[in-house]
Structures are given as C-alpha cells and as structure tokens.
Amino acid sequence: MTDFSIRPVSSSPAQLTMLSNLLVETVASGGSVSFMHPLELADAEVFWRGVLDSAAQGERILLGAYDGDRLAGTVSLVLVQTPNQPHRAEISKLMTSVDYRGQGVATLLMQAAEALARDHKRTHLMLDTASDSNAVSLYEKLGFQRAGEIPDFALNPFGELTGTIIFWKNLN
Numbered sequence: 001m002t003d004f005s006i007r008p009v010s011s012s013p014a015q016l017t018m019l020s021n022l023l024v025e026t027v028a029s030g031g032s033v034s035f036m037h038p039l040e041l042a043d044a045e046v047f048w049r050g051v052l053d054s055a056a057q058g059e060r061i062l063l064g065a066y067d068g069d070r071l072a073g074t075v076s077l078v079l080v081q082t083p084n085q086p087h088r089a090e091i092s093k094l095m096t097s098v099d100y101r102g103q104g105v106a107t108l109l110m111q112a113a114e115a116l117a118r119d120h121k122r123t124h125l126m127l128d129t130a131s132d133s134n135a136v137s138l139y140e141k142l143g144f145q146r147a148g149e150i151p152d153f154a155l156n157p158f159g160e161l162t163g164t165i166i167f168w169k170n171l172n
Contacts, residue, residue, distance in 0.1 A: 002067050004105060006112040009064040009074065011052040018071040019051075020044035026095045027157045032130035033093055037157040051076060051093075060092075061116055065105045072100040075109040077116055089117045091127035094135065106135070110142055114171065123171050130156060131163035144169045 009015050023044040027035045035043075055062045059080040065073040073096035079089050091113055096105045117125055129135045131149055140146075144167035153164035 002072075002100075002103060004065045004067060004072060004103075004108055006063055006065050006108055008055070009052070009062045009071075011056065015064075015071070016045060016048055016052070019048040019074065022071060022074060022095055022097055023047065025098060029098055030157055031095060032133060032154065032156050032162060033095065034154075035157065036155065036159065039157075054078075061113075063109055063112055063116075065096075065100075065109050067100065072097050072103075073105040073109055075106075075113050077113045079120055079122070087122060088124040088126065089120065089122040091125055094127075106138055107142070110138070114169075118171055125169045125171060126167065128164050128166050130154070131165050132156075136165060139167050142169075 009019065020041055023033070023035070024039050024041055026033055027037050027039040051060070051062055054060045060076050060078045062076050063074060064071050073094070075094040076092040077089050078092050081088055081090075091110070094106055094109060114125065125144075127139065127144070129139065147166040147168050149163050149165045151163045152161040154162060156162045
C-alpha cells in the first residue's frame, strides 16, 4: 500500500493541471460531481480556479492526497456558511483518481477534513452524494448519518436522473 501525504493544494499551474485532469477523469468514469460528460479541460480549469480563489479567501480548505508529487485525490472543506451556521462546514467534491481507488485515499482525505473542521471549531458536517454512488458506503462507514434522500434530484454525468442522499455528522 502506498503512503499518501495529505496537504492543502497550492494554486500553482502544475496543481491546477492535476486538479483539472482529476475532475475530467472523475466525470468520465461516472462520478456525479455536478458536471456532464464529456467535460472539457478548460471548463475544469475554470471550476478549479474558482475553488482555489475561495481557498485563498479562507472560505474553504482544498486538500490533496499525494503519492509523491502525483495528486491521487482531493476534497474540499467549505467553512463559510450563513451567519446562523458558524458551527458547521460542508464536505464537497471528494474525488479519487481511478489509479488509486480502493487504496484508502478517500478515507484519509475525509479524516483530514474532519480534523480540520474540528480545528476550525466546526461541530457539524454535512454533504450530499448521488444515491447510486460508491461513496454512500464510505460515508456510512465513517459515521455519517442519512438525513434523507431526494429522488431524481440531478443528472449523472451521462444524462440519467439520479437521487441524492443528504448526510450529516456531529463532530462532538
């Protein structure tokens, strides 16, 4: 098993390229992460520039799992919420490269995101995922609770309707 290093992603051109390639790969392999297949690399770059700008503003933390210098996966911890929700954060865009799936990358990223949430005095996490996603069992294994499911909430990357499950976790 590979030893992965988990750290914030920088906004360097090399990192932007790796992030963009990961997003395109994730969508092409059926990952329901808000984009449709085929996703153009330029569109992925626009998305990641926005995420990196948000991270630079302190609104979120973008973590990467690295095998040496190679990006194996990523997750965002969104910190900025409305004024009545300073105690919560949202998990967004958990992705693992196809080459690294099944090696614990997603679990390591989620554990790191939870630790950072606690460091930022967040006591409640939420996330959503497609009902037919392989991530459902991961989130349940990590102690997230189902709040509910919305049928036919979104299209998967190939244009078919899929439900969405809302999860939450208390960090106290």
